[in-house]
Amino acid sequence: MPTLLLDKRKCLDNIERMARKARDHMLSLRPHFKTHQSAEIGDWFRDFDVTGITVSSFRMAAYFARAGWEEILVAFPFNPHDLDRLNRLSGSARISILLDNPDTLPFLEQLRHHTIFYLDIDTGYGRSGIRAEDTGAMEQLMVAASANRKLEFKGFYCHAGHSYKAGSRKERDAIHRKALLDLQRLKRIFSRYGPVILYGDTPNCSTQEDFTGVDEITPGNFVFYDLFQHSIGSCTLEEIAVALACPVTGKYRDSRRILVHGGAVHFSKESLVTGNREVYGRVVIPAGKGSPGIPAGKGWPVVQAEMDHPGIPWEGGWTVPPGDTCLTGISQEHGILENTGKLFDRVSIGDMLCFLPVHSCLTAHLMGEYTTLDGELISSLNSK
C-alpha cells in the first residue's frame, strides 16, 4: 500500500520560517489546519506561540477543539446546518465564524454563546465574500448583525486565492497589492469598530514582504508545500515535506513504462500541466547513506524496501534528482510513469518509488495518516 512519508525536519523548518516571518512583520500567525488535519502536527505549532487556528469545516473545528485548541476560526461562510455544532462547540472553545450574507442571520438567532464573526471579503478571487468595493453591503450586514447580542463583529477576513492562478510574479504581486489596499481602506472606513484584518494565503505569505494593515496571517499549505506551490514560486522543491512512497508493481519495456500502486485515491486527481504533460507527482530519491540497495549519491532509486516497512530506505530523507521523472497517468489505484529513461533499468518490481505530490492538502486528506522518516505513525482527523 502507498505510504505518506513526512519529513518532520522539513515540516518544522517550514513552520519556523513562517512563524519568523510573522514575528518580523509583527503579525499573528493563525495557521490554517486544513492541510495536515492532524492533532499531533498541530501541536508542533505551539512551540512557535501559535494559539489561534483556522479550519474550513465544523468537523475539523470539533476535532481540534478536542485536541485542546481554544481559539478556532471556521473560515467558510457560515452554514446554517452547523448551528447545533456551533452551539455545542462554543461551550468549550472560542469558535469564530465568517459571514457574508444577511440571510444567514435569522439562523443565528438561536446562538447559545457569545460568538465572534468576521466579514468575508472578496478582493477579486470570486469564490466567497462581499466584494471589497461594496461597503454598503458590509455596513448593512454589520447593522443587521448588531441586533443579535450574542454576535460580535471583530474584523475582516480575506483569502486572495486567485494568487494561485496568477500567470506571473508580476500578476501575483498586483493581486497582493490590491488586496492590501482594499483591506487598508476597509480598516479606515470602519475604524470605529477597530477591525482586525486576517489575510494571507501560502503563496503571498511565502513571497511577499509588505503586509501593511494586516494583523493576522492564515496560510495553511506552507506546512508541507507541494509541486503546485513550487510551480508558482512559493517554495523550493527541497522544502516540500511530504512524499508518497508507492510500490512498483509493473514494468513495460515498449514505452519504458513503470506501474506503481498509487492512484487517484492516494494522490487525488489534482494535476499540474508542465510542457505537454499532465503531472500528478514527481520522483524523489533516497538521500541517506547506507540505505538498503542505494549506492549513496549514485542517483536513481534502486530501493529494495523491506516488505511491510516501506519507510526504512527513506530514513535519511529524500532528494530531488536531476531531470524530472513524473507520474503522468493516474486512475483509481494505478499510477503510470512513461518514458522513464535510465530509471526503468534501475528499478525493480517490489521497489518503492517516492513522489512529491501536486496538492499536499488533498493527498494528506486522502491518506489520512503520516509515517515519519524514523517510522513513527501520525494520525489525523481522516485516519481510517
Add this chain to the structure above:
Amino acid sequence: MPTLLLDKRKCLDNIERMARKARDHMLSLRPHFKTHQSAEIGDWFRDFDVTGITVSSFRMAAYFARAGWEEILVAFPFNPHDLDRLNRLSGSARISILLDNPDTLPFLEQLRHHTIFYLDIDTGYGRSGIRAEDTGAMEQLMVAASANRKLEFKGFYCHAGHSYKAGSRKERDAIHRKALLDLQRLKRIFSRYGPVILYGDTPNCSTQEDFTGVDEITPGNFVFYDLFQHSIGSCTLEEIAVALACPVTGKYRDSRRILVHGGAVHFSKESLVTGNREVYGRVVIPAGKGSPGIPAGKGWPVVQAEMDHPGIPWEGGWTVPPGDTCLTGISQEHGILENTGKLFDRVSIGDMLCFLPVHSCLTAHLMGEYTTLDGELISSLNSK
C-alpha cells in the same frame, strides 16, 4: 456537511440490468467492487447469483472477505509487499491475483496456499498487462510460474480502459472489437490450458452486444454510473444512482454565483470538459411530491432541508431539470456555481443543492458512507 444520497431503486435496477445482460450472453458477472466499497451494497448482488467479485487492492479484498465473499480477484498486477496479506487471506477465501511480469514470481515462492492467477493482457490501454501481441512473454511467464506448484494459471484478464477515452462511438466499438479478437486469439493459442477470459469495463458492458469468447465480465462503475459515463453514452442521466447533497452557504449577485459546502474532498477533482466549462457536478432537483418547500413539478430546487436531516426533501428521489446548471469551480471544501440564472432567485442560504458526480467511484471513496432516500445510513470500507 455534504451527504452522499443513494437511490437504492436505481442502484438495484443497474445491478439487475447488468446481471440480465450477463445471463442473456451466458456470461458470469464478477462485478468490480471498487466503486461502492460497501459490504451492504455488495450483499445486494447476491440476489443476482453473483458469487465472485473483483477488487483493486488487498485492503478491499480483506474487507470483502470479512463480509463473507469467498471468491475474490485482486485485479492489479501483484504487489510483492502484499505477500503476507495474500497468505493470511487465502486461508479463508479464494484470492486470485494478476501477473504480467516474471520478476514477480520469486516473491511468490513463499505462497502458503494454492493460488489462481490470471495473466493481465493489454489490448491497447497502455496501463498494465502484457501486450496482447506478445504471446512469447505470456508463454515465458506461464512456464516460469509452473515451477511454483502453489500457482495455477486460470486465464486472461483484460481491462480495455481506453474505452473511457474514445472520442466517438465508432472508436469505442473498434477498441472493443480489437480486445475481443485479441482475447479470442489467446484463447485459441493457449487452448491447451483451457483459459477463462475475464473482460469488460462499464462502457463496453453497458453498450456492446457481442461478447464472443468472453467467460466473465468485470464492470464496476455501472452500480452507480456518473456524469462521465453519461457523457460517453454508457447510461442515461436518470440511471445515475448517487447524488451529493450540499448546503448552500453563499449567494453573490454580481455573477449570480452560488457557493455550496462541497469541494474536492467530497466530489474529488475529477472534471468533465463540456463546451468551455470544466464541470464537477450537475444540479438535480427533488422529484417527490410534498417535499418541504418544493411546489411539485415546479422545477427548481427550493429545498428548505430540515437542519441535520438533509436527506428529507429527497425522499421521493431526484430528477434532472432542463438546462444544465453545473458546479464549475471547486477547491478543498468549496463548490461554486456561476451564472445560475433562475436558480439564483429560487435558492436560499441553508437550502440543500444536489449534484450528480462526475466520477462516482472517487466521490463514493471520499464520502465513505451513503444515505438512502429513506434515511438509512450505509457504511463502506472508507467510513470514518
